[in-house]
Amino acid sequence: MTETATAPTAPLRARAEIDLAALRANVRTLRALAPDAALMAVVKSEAYGHGAVPCARAAVEAGADWLGTATPEEALALRAAGLPGRIMCWLWTPGGPWRQAVEADIDVSVSGMWALAEVVAAAREAGIPARVQLKADTGLGRNGCQPGEDWAELVGAALRAEADGLVRITGLWSHFACADEPGHPSIALQLTRFREMLAYAEEQGVRPEVRHIANSAATLTLPETHFDLVRTGIALYGISPSPELGSPADFGLRPVMTLSASVALVKHVPGGHGVSYGHHYITPGATTLGLVPVGYADGVPRHASGTGPVLVGGKWRTVAGRVAMDQFVVDLGGDEPEAGTEAVLFGPGDRGEPTAEDWAQAAGTIAYEIVTRIGTRVPRVYVNEEQSG
Incomplete structure (x- = not known):
């Protein structure tokens, strides 16, 4: 993505002006809405088109505790640009750059046994424990491990890898399907299932640093979902997740x-x-x-x-x-x-x-x-x- 550090003197055919002061103000507003939780600034897809590295830097300056990306390549690019602190990525395919992510101290999401096997192998090669977050499918039906026997198998295997010093289970997480639709019955069902899957993992001995399920919509409107960390994406850029929830101004946000x-x-x-x-x-x-x-x-x-x-x-x-x-x-x-x-x-x-x-x-x-x-x-x-x- 083309980046221009300051406004050029020559006229441009077109331009997307990115107001980093607005982004920093949005971070502070979102942190105030979830005062007891850490905040992840999601900068996937070039920060929703705004430019990943400049927006990530501004978000960290304003107090974001974590950065989130979809792909490992996005996460590695942030590290290469010198972004410090915690970075998480969650969209993996077989043969991905697991070792590079482990060596770059990036939290990687695992939804199934194949992924756990690959990250364990990468950690063994690197000689460094991998930071792993286990994702639960609580009802979205996309990525994530199914409840029941699948979750028990994944949790058990992850704990064995942790006991062997190959991984550190740093997080347990999930994602809402309909948090942008006020009152949708799936919200309560997913939250209940998430609590059940958390309880099982913790009973087995998992001690995560963070538990998280809240996206932008849940951060704005469902405080009971905030847990230890909220993942703010579209709201970070001053856009409401849904007109049904309210306008950006209703939440004290400014489009960037x-x-x-x-x-x-x-x-x-x-x-x-x-x-x-x-x-x-x-x-x-x-x-x-x-x-x-x-x-x-x-x-x-x-x-x-x-x-x-x-x-x-x-x-x-x-x-x-x-x-x-x-x-x-x-x-x-x-x-x-x-x-x-x-x-x-x-x-x-x-x-x-x-x-x-x-x-x-x-x-x-x-x-x-x-x-x-x-x-x-x-x-x-x-x-x-x-x-x-």
């Missing part, structure tokens, strides 16, 4: 990313003029069209053709016609902003611009996808890099 582009062309066209592929938009009368030089190759969802909102010249506009690979058009209704005028696709909303949630609604998706999909040819421009105070 602002996506904008420079208008490339403004031109007059007559009524009845087709716009973009397929002519799904026909001008209703004489008007002006503005060309915004970003498209689905930059992460602008094609599903938002005809619906995506943009702020140009202080006014909301809507994508006219189809979003193309590199560009889209807005109907300016006769206004004539100069070429180079800023077109803001989304941001915090302070200036009346759309938000990532507005784009999610326009595209029929979730705000997670909107920010995460912004492509690598859009430079990330970091502001407020230095922590004040």
